[in-house]
Amino acid sequence: QVLTQPPSVSVPPGKTARITCGKNNIESKSVHWYQQKPGQAPVLVIYYDTDRPSGIPERFSGSNSGNTATLTISRVEAGDEADYYCQVWDSSSHHVVFGGGTKLTVL
Amino acid sequence: EVQLVESGGGLVQPGGSLRLSCAASGFTFSSFWMTWVRQAPGKGLEWVANIEQDGSEKYYVDSVKGRFTISRDNAKKSLYLQMNSLRAEDSAVYYCARVTGDVSGAFDIWGQGTMVSVSS
Numbered sequence: 445q446v447l448t449q450p451p452s453v454s455v456p457p458g459k460t461a462r463i464t465c466g467k468n469n470i471e472s473k474s475v476h477w478y479q480q481k482p483g484q485a486p487v488l489v490i491y492y493d494t495d496r497p498s499g500i501p502e503r504f505s506g507s508n509s510g511n512t513a514t515l516t517i518s519r520v521e522a523g524d525e526a527d528y529y530c531q532v533w534d535s536s537s538h539h540v541v542f543g544g545g546t547k548l549t550v551l
Numbered sequence: 552e553v554q555l556v557e558s559g560g561g562l563v564q565p566g567g568s569l570r571l572s573c574a575a576s577g578f579t580f581s582s583f584w585m586t587w588v589r590q591a592p593g594k595g596l597e598w599v600a601n602i603e604q605d606g607s608e609k610y611y612v613d614s615v616k617g618r619f620t621i622s623r624d625n626a627k628k629s630l631y632l633q634m635n636s637l638r639a640e641d642s643a644v645y646y647c648a649r650v651t652g653d654v655s656g657a658f659d660i661w662g663q664g665t666m667v668s669v670s671s
Contacts, residue, residue, distance in 0.1 A: 474655055476656075476657035476658070478596070478658070480596075485646055485661040485662065485663055485664055486588075486596065486646070486658070486661055487661070488657050488658060488659045491651065491656070491657035491659070492657070497659060527595075529595065529596050531596075531598075531657070531658075532655075533654060533655035535655070538610045539598070539610065539612065540586070540598035540610075541598070542588075542595060542596045542597065544595050545595040545596070
């Protein structure tokens with residue numbers, strides 16, 4: 445089971461970043477998203493496709509449709525620069541699967 | 552404060568063993584699935600294993616099946632990962648994390664990680 449993410453995404457500050465996570469019929473699964481800054485543990489930013497944990501800014505949102513799940517970061521700030529990973533549970537193999545990660549650069 | 556603290560990492564020779572521990576505090580440990588995730592230097596996240604609340608269900612990534620064992624002691628609020636027959640490719644930072652809801656839930660609380668280096 446493979447989750448496909450673009451290796452990198454670059455956006456100017458104040459613009460919108462969209463990070464995709466692709467898999468055939470991913471809409472049938474719950475997708476979770478993590479942010480990881482250098483030298484730090486990952487932080488959950490979106491769970492069950494669209495839910496946002498407490499403390500995560502409203503600028504972070506998620507969607508999941510067809511073969512693509514998307515993490516959207518509005519009004520991007522320098523502090524959003526990080527690696528972002530999508531994750532699902534594959535019930536047929538009983539495995540957790542992570543995407544390869546996307547490095548977000550704020551220009 | 553909800554917290555997970557890993558320990559037990561270090562340098563080990565190929566073929567050797569290590570036991571990682573993860574101490575939980577600030578929440579009802581016995582109510583949650585728990586998981587181990589690793590990250591090799593400069594690489595992405597890789598799930599290693601999951602364990603159900605009472606330890607009856609366990610799942611592993613194929614590359615560690617038969618070599619690693621996940622376990623827990625709810626009385627001690629601790630999660631463990633026994634790693635045997637270690638290989639160079641097992642070198643990574645190992646994180647423990649709490650799973651929200653059921654087995655398909657997100658990993659909402661993470662420890663700071665413990666480094667495992669397998670080298671002669």
